[in-house]
Amino acid sequence: MTAALSLQDIQPGFADPVYDAQRIFRRLMDAMARPGRIVDIDADIVPPVPGLEGLSAIALTLLDFETPVYLPRGEIGEALSGWLRFHCGCPVTTDPQEAVFAILSVTELLPISAFNSGDPKYPDRSTTLLLACPALEGGKHVSLTGPGIKEAAHIAPSGIPDSFWNEVMGDRSQFQLGVDIIMGTSNAVIGLPRTTRINEES
Amino acid sequence: MNAPSNLPANRVYNYAYLDEQTKRMIRRSILKAIAIPGYQVPFGSREMPVPYGWGTGGIQVTASIIGPDDVYKCIDQGADDTTNAVSIRRFFARVADVATTEQTEEATIIQTRHRIPEAPLQEGQIMVYQVPQPEPLRGLEPRETETRAMHAYEEYGLQYLSLYESVAAYGRIAGGAGYPVLVDERYLMSPSPIPKFDNPKLHQSEALHLFGAGREKRIYAVPPHTDVRSLDFEDYPFEIQSWDEVCALCNCDSSYKDEVILDDDGNRMFVCSDSAYCGERRKQGHSGPLAGHALDQLDQPEDAE
Incomplete structure (x- = not known):
């Protein structure tokens, strides 16, 4: 059951959908191919929720009628829901298992196991998590290894609870299944595909 | 040569030929392919203005990633000046307003049919492969349901048996192109029909490698700095030509x-x-x-x- 959209309240999307989506996809692809690297996403949009510029631009780039999206509850979810339904035409779901994409904030996390981790024969059907962080530096230090990383990468996104890192490490132990994560702020992202192995630093 | 230009003022096709929904679908598949190196992601391959076997998979991958700032190189069996390479290069120069080059070092996207350039690839470069048969096990097991299960449960004994039979029959591991590799010690992958001479260039490469199979509707990838091992035996080690x-x-x-x-x-x-x-x-x-x-x-x- 979805209420009719009030079009006056909908913020615009990309100024140039073709070139903007291409530019943002290339930066995102770079982030996923080189996990742990902080990639400037250069999102030139005004999203309905301030601070979510990076992840909102990624949502505009990737979402459409084929991709049910899970949104946080409350005001943020409400605002994003109308905006994404208008620009992307994507179904909004409250069932994390059904979500192809999920947009979450570190303040209202769900257990990672709530999301779809794919099928052994079709591991690509898992959820991609777009996780909004206050900053990509200044938090707990973790080191990363795996495909895309030459030796080891070190990141310290802020606001991530220890329990979440533990869940991610558990999720990574069941490769080829797993949830792929994109951490983002207003202007930058870090890709953490399921191949990236995470180690806590003391 | 007389086809209309596709510049912004006078667009005949969408930028880079494909419509935006198709690009989104392919872009999502590429991201999953990067997240599961060597795994073949099914995708909704479209009809392209060339026949199957002429690079429809590679063209769709390139069209989904290319932007006006890219410098595009296209090779066919190593050569920039063969029919397939020339026509695909002209296609993207026309529909995507990109600069083209024959110099490996200058290119940001290198589309290839069956070779990896001799010059070392650099960080930031993207290799796009045109793949006729993405499934390395297809010659051994014709059923897709079976090969999919074999990948899911890492059941690659049949592939080793095939290599062993080759040793028994010829005294060496025969086969010069499309030599099977194991990516990140998990997924068995066909490197496309590149000569096995080029296999070592995939291992811990600086570049991102994207593989597109149009007729077979599969996309797969090898990220930079990923282990890629050509299968062999201790007493019959992998050798290049x-x-x-x-x-x-x-x-x-x-x-x-x-x-x-x-x-x-x-x-x-x-x-x-x-x-x-x-x-x-x-x-x-x-x-x-x-x-x-x-x-x-x-x-x-x-x-x-």
């Missing part, structure tokens, strides 16, 4: 060579398969035993369009 001859034009003794028959008397020459690499070496003053031969002139850069 080597030649006794040097390149007849540029004298290179380390490149992959094509054999060219020159006349009916059995005369032949061996030349670098990578035409840009060979041309660059000749420009630097290297010259081989047949330097000055008529074929020397054939691969001058085509006139700028």
